[in-house]
Amino acid sequence: MERPYNFEKIESKLQCKWEQEGVFRVSEDSERPRYYVLEMFPYPSGRIHMGHVRNYTIGDVVARYKRMQGFEVLHPMGWDAFGLPAENAAIKHGTHPAKWTYENIDYMRSQLKKLGFSYDWTREIATCHPSYYRWEQLFFLEMYEKGLVYRKLSKVNWCESCSTVLANEQVEDGECWRCGTKVVEKELYGWFFRITAYADELLKGCDKLSGWPDKVLTMQRNWIGRSDGARIIFPVADREGENLTVFTTRPDTLFGVTFVSIAPEHSMVMTLAHGTGQEQAVKDFLAKWTVIPSKERLESKEKEGVWTGAFAVHPLTSEKVPIYVANFVLMEYGTGAVMAVPAHDQRDFEFAQRYGLPIRVVVQPDNIQAEKMTEAWDGPGRLVDSGEFNGIDNEEAKAAIVERLKAKGLGEPTVAYRLRDWGISRQRYWGAPIPIIYCSRCGIVPVPRDQLPVELPLDAQLDASGRSPLPRFEPFYKTTCPKCGGEARRETDTMDTFVESSWYFARYTCPDETSMPLDRKRVEKWLPVNQYIGGVEHAILHLLYSRFFTKVLRDLEWLSVDEPFENLLTQGMVLKEGAKMSKSKGNVVDPDEMIRRYGADTVRLFILFAAPPEKDLEWSDHGIAGCHRFLQKLWRIVTANAEGLRTADTSQSALEQAVLFSTALKALRRKTHQTIAKVTDDIERRMQFNTAISAVMELINEVHGCLGSCSMNAAFLSVMREALDAVLILLSPMVPHITEELWCVMGHAESITKASWPQADATLLDANEVKIAVQVNGRLRGEVTVPKTASQEEVLAAAHKNEAVKRHVEGKVIRKVVYVAGRLLNVVVQ
């Protein structure tokens, strides 16, 4: 008879059972087709939050669904375990980052286990372990040999509070992405990954990623920022052999050039000014504009500059135009020098107005006059005042002018990217050491491979300053040069933690491999990841780096795919009272607390039901209670009828017999198969779990209705059992514990995780009779029930008998009749 739904007991019992039986362990040599589902691994910050619960619940639904569909599913979990918070916590609590990290991992693992996620825990990895990061050091060395890693002195984004360099991608609105401190500029030596070497492939690859959201692809394309244009050489007047090369996307406006601007950091600035009498003025200008960090410099939109005293020679007209240093020209983009066309570029226009430089219109849409312009014209037109090119459409003129320049050896087509190389050096302790040695005699010497890993010393002590102890920790930095054997010093910077997360998905395929980073055979079996799931906040950083790394590892012959993630789902945030959950706002809902109160199944169900995955989800205390009620109801329906259900006959013939004399049971069977079709489509094609759940709720409502109206006989039990078997299987990827328990209550001997996904019987999906909506002039007036096979004429005849329809049609002329088979009839009258 009925027993209470003791979720706590059921969930812990089944979690133990699954673990003991190794239900989710992946088999390498299974005959089944493979499927790899992955969620972005967490940083072990201490406790999981609702965002994690959402991310991992979605992934678990996919994993369990695919397993029941007959796939061998790889569904691993691990820890992105290096990073700054560990250091901060260690300083604050007087502990060690490693201890803090590993303790957090232990606790968070137990939290994930309590949610019943179907991970293969035997493949767990932690990136802070030498068995992981040693391979990253190997990749670094291989990339170094290929010229994909280099060291340079550069202006870097520096966070004073974290005492470290930040990548461009880690600067948000001029502030540190992690702590919000204002980022300042600093000159430092650092190591760079040559991601720009892959700019074009990364860009073109976007077109092939049909399983990614357009939003993410757009962001990546913009970030890479390809511009097609030309390099044009402007010889410096009266200086033999000195040239200034500019980059432009508008070679068509070449004849409108009235001056040239260069960046304050440009190497030629002082040479140009030398001996012109402008030297002091230029020095003053540089003093003002090179100390101000460029981030701040960009905040002032005011165009400012100074003449260098030098002139450039126009490559086609040989006219002399002045060369200015200008605050708005960026050294990092293009060539750090631009040809200025005030009539057709707003920045040049503003600059020209301020310094009284000429404005020359060369692209004419109709009749614009230089003297009357209030802003630059950057639209299309025909060329004027452009010598032999007059009259040509400006788009066509681009190629023609570049062609002309090329013939003279003064220009060529080229491409510029917004993307910069990836600076990976961090002046931090808790990260993977960069495997490089500095020798006063031999210079930069890579650590020989047989000396890997360069282990991070766990006995180094952090002090309150927060600075890395490595540069002062002799046992680490003091070493001998592998080349000359003399005294040498190790690199004490560590790698950006984004390096670890750029290849972990590949390591999951062979985490036990001790002789090499990746076992090609296994990597090839599993990659690419079929479904990747995570927050949209990683749309650029992590996802672009991972794509880059995949291409690098492919070229280093460690794997053979071009792209790491076939399909990407970016899930929305979990909100409370319209805001992201945060300690400071005090609106955090703790997953542990919810699991204790309602159980893991209820938490999972609510988080899937409250919103479609890619949208933000508003947490609702009432909502989760409602989900719990639904599970209670399911529990009651099954347990209260358990005895009858266990013995019910669900053979094909019994089911066919059962519905012969009952339209209610016939309808229930139809609903069952419609629900199977709907839920399968919602999970497989649409990834809309909220509507999948509502479809099952409808089916349960119908079963519940029948319980109140049908007599409890063998026929009813057969049909009810068919319905409830379907309900349990369809819900099992979402609420695995209660469904497994009830599956057993219904008398199934084997675990529901071994059940195969049901298939809808197509012959049962449609009723013999259909309801047709009847409109008059597009307005709904009535409804008629006709046989499924009824023709338009028959439907129309039925409609004419409908009172409401009659009223609106009577005495009027029928102009037209539109019939949508099986759905709707529209009678147009006048």
Place this chain on the structure above:
RNA sequence: GCCGGAGUGGUGGAACUGGUAGACGCGCCGGACUCAAAAUCCGGUGGGGGCAACUCCGUGUCGGUUCGAUUCCGACCUCCGGCACCA
């Protein structure tokens, strides 16, 4: 400024290919059971008008295409996200 996305009841959301707007859930209202409460069960629930049958209005705003528009097109408003002196 440029590029995306979104705007639907009191509320979270549904309507997938232009075809009955508001599925499912929450909340609320009424009823049954109970001494009472909780739980559960039954019924109602977009707005206006009407005793009622019924009828008019309604998917951010204004237009358009169509027999028919939440869906397509144009203009605009609001919110969110990304990029932003990138030549």
